Amino acid sequence: MPRERRFSEPEVLERLTDVFATHGYASTSLALLQEATGLGKQSLYNTFGDKQAMYLQAIDCAVQRASHTIAAVQAAKTGRLAIEVYFEAMVASCTSDNAVDKHCIVTSGLLEGLSDAPLAWALTSRWQSTHELLRSEIERGQRDGSIVSTTPSTELAELMIAMTSGLRVAAQAGRSRAQMERSVALAMSVLDRV
Incomplete structure (x- = not known):
């Protein structure tokens, strides 16, 4: 008779996700995962599968964590406000007292250059979802008049998503909240130029 799980x-x-986000895929060892979860190798493998399976589930977990931000972005009254809400959440995350919040599993994974097809697809598809969210809100802003720039929404979304990665790197480099907010304001000013 199998033993009852006590976890x-x-x-x-959530703990696995924190470890992968903080250390990246390649640098995350089984020992780190065991230490973070308090579980043995067999329990981890029996519950979540191998390291790749754990990582894929961690990506989904990280995306789920961001669902409240996505909902707030989509609920904003105008497209420009939606982009502001997005960056307010990003800056808050990057300047959080919780070190884990400063990391993004998707950004970290893409920077690692993971070439394994399932991992690369999972990361690029999540990245593309964020790009699409930004593009959609920029288009909404162009329609509702809150964004005056006539630059194609895809190009503006590219700038905004590059800014997203830049904030993550800035957080790791020790930039202050005020510095990040100034950078965001400068990026947002592009939306106000014809």
Whole structure:
């Protein structure tokens, strides 16, 4: 008869996600995962599968964590306000007292250059979803008049998503909240130029 599990899978997955986001895929060892979760190798493998399977689930977990931000972005009254809400959440995350919040599993994974097809697809598809969110809100702003720039929404979204990655790097380089807010304001000013 199998032993009853005495741990919460969602809580353990949250810890796995924190480890992968902080250390990246290649630098995350089984020992780090065991230390963070308090579980043995067999328990981890039996519950979540191998390292690749754990990482893929961690990506999904990280995306789920961001769902409230996405909802707030989409609920904003105008397209420009939506982009502001997005960057307010980004700056808050990057300047959080919780070190884990400063990391993004998708950005970290893309910077690692992971070439394994399932991992690369999972990361690029999540990246593209963020790009699409930004593009959609920029288009909404162009329609509702809150964004005056006539630059194609795809190009503006490219700038905004590059800014997203830049904020993550700035956080790791020790930039202050005020410095990040000035950078965001400068990027946002592009939306106000015809």
